[in-house]
Amino acid sequence: MKTITRLLVLVALIATSYGGWLWWKSQQPEPLPNGIVSGNGRVEAVQVDVATKFAGRIEEVSAKEGDLVQPGQVVARMDTRQLDASLAQAKARLAEVQQSVDQAKAVITKTESDIAFAEKQARRVERLLKAKAASQAENDTAVNALAVARATLGANKAALRTQEFAVKAAEARVWEIETQITDAILKSPTRGRVLYRLAEKGEVLPAGGKVMTILDLTDIYIEFYLPSRYATQTSIGADSRVVFDVDAQYGYSEPATISFVSPEAQFTPKQVETAQERDKLMFRVKAKFDPKRVEPYLEYIKTGIRGVAYVRIQPNVEWPEFLNKIYPDDPTVLLEQVLEQ
Numbered sequence: 001m002k003t004i005t006r007l008l009v010l011v012a013l014i015a016t017s018y019g020g021w022l023w024w025k026s027q028q029p030e031p032l033p034n035g036i037v038s039g040n041g042r043v044e045a046v047q048v049d050v051a052t053k054f055a056g057r058i059e060e061v062s063a064k065e066g067d068l069v070q071p072g073q074v075v076a077r078m079d080t081r082q083l084d085a086s087l088a089q090a091k092a093r094l095a096e097v098q099q100s101v102d103q104a105k106a107v108i109t110k111t112e113s114d115i116a117f118a119e120k121q122a123r124r125v126e127r128l129l130k131a132k133a134a135s136q137a138e139n140d141t142a143v144n145a146l147a148v149a150r151a152t153l154g155a156n157k158a159a160l161r162t163q164e165f166a167v168k169a170a171e172a173r174v175w176e177i178e179t180q181i182t183d184a185i186l187k188s189p190t191r192g193r194v195l196y197r198l199a200e201k202g203e204v205l206p207a208g209g210k211v212m213t214i215l216d217l218t219d220i221y222i223e224f225y226l227p228s229r230y231a232t233q234t235s236i237g238a239d240s241r242v243v244f245d246v247d248a249q250y251g252y253s254e255p256a257t258i259s260f261v262s263p264e265a266q267f268t269p270k271q272v273e274t275a276q277e278r279d280k281l282m283f284r285v286k287a288k289f290d291p292k293r294v295e296p297y298l299e300y301i302k303t304g305i306r307g308v309a310y311v312r313i314q315p316n317v318e319w320p321e322f323l324n325k326i327y328p329d330d331p332t333v334l335l336e337q338v339l340e341q
Contacts (some may be wrong), residue, residue, distance in 0.1 A: 035314030037234075041224025043244075043305045047215040048190055050075060051207045053183040058201050063212060065197045068298065069188040076199075076211045078184035087177040094170035101167055104160040111153040118146035169310065190216045191298075217298050221259060221288040224309045231283030233313040234261050240287040241323040244307040252327045256287035258311060287311070297331050 032038060056078040063075035122142040128134035192214040199211045222242050226234060240256040261283040287309050294301065310323060 020203065032310070033317055033320060035317035036310055036312050036320070037226060037230040038166050038310045039224035039226045040224050040259075040306065040308050042304070043301070043303050043307065044221055044223050045301075045303050046219040047195065048192065048214045048216050049187050049210050050188065050212050050214060052078060052186070052205050052207060052211065054078075055205065055207045055209075056080075056181055056184065057204045058199055058211070060201055061199065061211065063188075063194050063195065063197070067194045068192075068217075069194060069214065070191055071188060073188045074185055075188050075194075076186040078186070080181050080184045082185065083177055083181050086090065087181065089175065090170065090177055092175045094167065094174055096255055097163060097166040097170050100312070101160065102165045104156065104163050106151065108156045108160060111149060111156050114198050115146065115149040115153060118142070118149045122146045186211055188214060190214065191218055192216045215303060217294065217301065218291045219288070220291075220294055220301065220303075221286045222256065222307060223233060223284065223286050224310050225282040226285050226311070228281045228283060229263075230311075231261060231285065234258060234285060234311055235313075239315070241310045241313045241319060242287060242289075242307050243310070243323070244305055246305060251322065251325045253310075253323045254289060254327050256289050256309070258285065259288040260284075260286035285309075285311070293329075296329060297327075300331060 058076060059079045060077045061075070062077075063069055063073075069075060121137075122145070124142075126139060126142075128138075194212055195215050196213040197211075198213065199205060199209065205211070236258055238258040240258055241253040242256050243253045265281040265283055309320075312319070
């Protein structure tokens with residue numbers, strides 16, 4: 001009887017072990033075909049700093065950490081009261097030199113009239129001198145008056161050019177101050193999410209002082225590592241598929257394109273898992289996601305999410321079945337699947 005009991009227990013253990021092995025085997029990913037390699041990594045986005053161009057005091061910071069901002073959206077303003085006063089002064093100076101130009105032109109017009117009169121007078125005296133109705137001294141006086149008028153015209157034209165240069169300088173000063181006032185309105189250079197708010201209202205920042213850091217959600221990629229034997233076969237523009245750890249149970253993958261392969265090898269970072277315990281040399285690789293496909297998921301994307309990137313180093317190789325299920329264009333489809341579970 002004991003023998004039969006032991007036999008039944010042994011059979012049960014074997015059946016349980018076999019069932020466990022079958023379950024474990026079903027959970028393992030399909031073996032990759034030759035020409036496709038993989039590496040684990042994390043989702044990253046380019047970080048953009050919004051900084052002041054000139055030193056000054058912050059008047060307002062309108063964007064908070066976590067806000068989704070659009071290109072050209074105002075995220076902060078600098079105090080411009082001193083610049084406004086300087087602009088008013090520069091405009092007054094511009095009006096002054098413009099008036100000087102008008103005056104110089106009027107003087108030139110009068111001088112040209114004087115020259116015309118002096119020329120007529122000189123010709124008249126010359127005729128009288130030939131008729132012996134005027135003296136040589138009178139002729140010399142008329143000729144000298146004409147020469148003086150012409151010299152005065154040259155001096156007045158030089159003065160006009162000086163005033164015109166002064167106008168250009170005044171206009172440049174006005175433009176410079178207006179540019180500073182425009183630059184005092186800090187705008188987001190891209191569509192992204194505010195990662196850090198680094199300054200608050202009332203703070204005085206130097207030129208180049210950082211106000212906030214924005215994650216550029218138009219430039220999202222996964223950074224991973226490949227052994228040297230695979231990295232040397234990976235070309236820029238190669239096709240890639242990424243499976244994110246958080247959604248791995250749903251069987252989705254996202255297409256990406258290799259945008260960077262480091263030209264320099266490095267020792268395997270500690271956080272990188274490899275097929276072997278330690279591959280001595282690894283190359284850093286980036287696979288960039290299509291911004292148009294990322295667009296619907298902007299509210300859900302979080303940098304730092306880990307995943308596995310698969311790279312097709314031989315373009316004619318077919319993707320395995322488990323990488324052919326692409327994320328839906330509408331994120332609500334995926335959300336509905338999450339809620340059902």
